Every structure is written in C-alpha cells, then in structure tokens.
Amino acid sequence: MYSDALSVGSDLLTGNGIAKFTAIRMLEAKLKQAGEEFDYVMVDLPPSFGGLVRSALYSSDYLIIPCTSDPFSEYCISLIAQMLPQFVADWANGVARFKQNNYGSKEYDDLGKPVYAGWIFNGFDTRSDKMLRADQAHYQKIDEANSNLAGELLLNIEKYTPVRNTGGASFNIGRVEDMNVLIQNSLWLNVPAAKLDQHQQVKGLSGDKQKWSAAQLALIRKIQTQINGVADSIIATL
Known part of the structure; x- marks a missing residue:
C-alpha cells in the first residue's frame, strides 16, 4: 500500500x-x-x-x-x-x-x-x-x-x-x-539461519521435526562464521 x-x-x-x-x-x-x-x-x-x-x-x-x-x-x-x-x-x-x-x-x-x-x-x-x-x-x-x-x-x-x-x-x-535447506527452515521457523542449531529441523509443511545431520550442523556453523564476518566488515567500514 x-x-x-x-x-x-x-x-x-x-x-x-x-x-x-x-x-x-x-x-x-x-x-x-x-x-x-x-x-x-x-x-x-x-x-x-x-x-x-x-x-x-x-x-x-x-x-x-x-x-x-x-x-x-x-x-x-x-x-x-x-x-x-x-x-x-x-x-x-x-x-x-x-x-x-x-x-x-x-x-x-x-x-x-x-x-x-x-x-x-x-x-x-x-x-x-x-x-x-x-x-x-x-x-x-x-x-x-x-x-x-x-x-x-x-x-x-x-x-x-x-x-x-x-x-x-x-x-x-x-x-x-x-544455505540449501537451511533457508526454508529459517523462514518456516522464523529464526535467523545462523541460529538454526538451537532448533530442530522442520521436515516439510506438515511441521514434523527431526535433528540436524552432522553435515547440516557443520553448514550452519559455517554460515554463522560467514554472516558474522559480513557484520564485522560492515561495522568496521561504515
């Protein structure tokens, strides 16, 4: 509007x-x-x-x-x-x-x-x-x-x-x-992608949940590092 x-x-x-x-x-x-x-x-x-x-x-x-x-x-x-x-x-x-x-x-x-x-x-x-x-x-x-x-x-x-x-x-x-499957879980759970390790994975629109796999947890931690790096860069330069 x-x-x-x-x-x-x-x-x-x-x-x-x-x-x-x-x-x-x-x-x-x-x-x-x-x-x-x-x-x-x-x-x-x-x-x-x-x-x-x-x-x-x-x-x-x-x-x-x-x-x-x-x-x-x-x-x-x-x-x-x-x-x-x-x-x-x-x-x-x-x-x-x-x-x-x-x-x-x-x-x-x-x-x-x-x-x-x-x-x-x-x-x-x-x-x-x-x-x-x-x-x-x-x-x-x-x-x-x-x-x-x-x-x-x-x-x-x-x-x-x-x-x-x-x-x-x-x-x-x-x-x-x-981020692969992380981004849709970020939207479904209304949680920043970098904090998804504090929540269980949503399998689909049914709402069923399961634990993250070891590879997915590793990706979440990489995303955490990358997003924090972007934030630190913005703070340092702007």
Missing part, C-alpha cells in the same frame, strides 16, 4: 509530496523519541526500481548490493549504474522545488545521498573449503562490475561523494554460501 501511494511525478518531482519518500526516516525518528535507538537499520529491497526502492535509497546513508552467483547479477549492477544517478537527480530537483515554497528549510538536505558501500557475494556452492571454479568466475566478473559501478557513480553524481573510499581494494564486503 505504501508503494502504491508513492508518485514520482506528482509527489517527488514537484516537491509537493517529498515527505512521502522519507517514511523510513520518519519512523526511525519516532522510535527514537519513544526511547528506541538503533546503531544500524538494514532495509532488504526487491530487485526493482520502483517507488519503494527509491524511498529506501533516499532515506539511506549507504547502499550494499547482494549478488548471487549468476550472470544476472552482473547485468543488474550495470542497471544500477544507469538508474541511481537519475534517482539522485530527481531527489535534488524535488528538494529544490520544495524549497521554493519553504524557503530556508533544511530538513531534507542530508537525505537523498546514498553512498555505495560495497557488495556481498551469496548463494555460491562449495564442495570443500574452496569456491567452485564456476562460482569463482562469476565472483571475478561481479567484482569487476561493482568496480565499474563505483566509477560510473563518481562520474555521474557530482553533488556529493557517492562511493565509499576503499583505497583501491575490492568493494566486496563478504561472502555467504548457498
């Missing part, structure tokens, strides 16, 4: 309804007034460029891109390079229009400036401690695509620095391999 209420033409570009695109920030501010504070708020978005995605980007300090081991991720990264500068330009135009009728207002000055912070590689397969050759090839291509994305953003967004400085290092933040 929130997504359907967002209109780029009549709300954003005219500046008349620009507040509609900052709902996440308004929610965070209200929670802070109620005594709840957050170090990080992570918003998981669909792979699209609709109003909901725009709203989240305008309210966010950083953008992190999850990439799976397939050719589509590389292609979609190139689309982000095309769309994000336009999103930023639309926001700047909307704020300028808003200020024409609200002279001196600064409430939106720090919004609409998402900084590309990096990417996470997920869904790859392993047979041992090493990534498979096909996944390694996808990793290298996606890593190059993300470097190209950073260059395009720096070239096409001038109002602020749109890319985190990595000192020339890869923009990859971390890796989380294919």
Whole structure:
C-alpha cells in the first residue's frame, strides 16, 4: 500500500509530496523519541526500481548490493549504474522545488545521498573449503562490475561523494554460501539461519521435526562464521 501511494511525478518531482519518500526516516525518528535507538537499520529491497526502492535509497546513508552467483547479477549492477544517478537527480530537483515554497528549510538536505558501500557475494556452492571454479568466475566478473559501478557513480553524481573510499581494494564486503535447506527452515521457523542449531529441523509443511545431520550442523556453523564476518566488515567500514 505504501508503494502504491508513492508518485514520482506528482509527489517527488514537484516537491509537493517529498515527505512521502522519507517514511523510513520518519519512523526511525519516532522510535527514537519513544526511547528506541538503533546503531544500524538494514532495509532488504526487491530487485526493482520502483517507488519503494527509491524511498529506501533516499532515506539511506549507504547502499550494499547482494549478488548471487549468476550472470544476472552482473547485468543488474550495470542497471544500477544507469538508474541511481537519475534517482539522485530527481531527489535534488524535488528538494529544490520544495524549497521554493519553504524557503530556508533544511530538513531534507542530508537525505537523498546514498553512498555505495560495497557488495556481498551469496548463494555460491562449495564442495570443500574452496569456491567452485564456476562460482569463482562469476565472483571475478561481479567484482569487476561493482568496480565499474563505483566509477560510473563518481562520474555521474557530482553533488556529493557517492562511493565509499576503499583505497583501491575490492568493494566486496563478504561472502555467504548457498544455505540449501537451511533457508526454508529459517523462514518456516522464523529464526535467523545462523541460529538454526538451537532448533530442530522442520521436515516439510506438515511441521514434523527431526535433528540436524552432522553435515547440516557443520553448514550452519559455517554460515554463522560467514554472516558474522559480513557484520564485522560492515561495522568496521561504515
């Protein structure tokens, strides 16, 4: 319903309804007034460029891109390079229009400036401690695509620095391999995948449960390590 209420033409570009695109920030501010504070708020978005995605980007300090081991991720990264500068330009135009009728207002000055912070590689397969050759090839291509994305953003967004400085290092933040049956159990049990070892496995929609196998427990522990590594990297760099 929130997504359907967002209109780029009549709300954003005219500046008349620009507040509609900052709902996440308004929610965070209200929670802070109620005594709840957050170090990080992570918003998981669909792979699209609709109003909901725009709203989240305008309210966010950083953008992190999850990439799976397939050719589509590389292609979609190139689309982000095309769309994000336009999103930023639309926001700047909307704020300028808003200020024409609200002279001196600064409430939106720090919004609409998402900084590309990096990417996470997920869904790859392993047979041992090493990534498979096909996944390694996808990793290298996606890593190059993300470097190209950073260059395009720096070239096409001038109002602020749109890319985190990595000192020339890869923009990859971390890796989380294919979770197989773990991910559906995470959804069914409403439990983070890294904490599934504290619960029994659900066999199917019937709800019957059984113990995890030794191999599954080993995978859960690997996922724990990988997710914690991603979190530590985000905390250290952002």
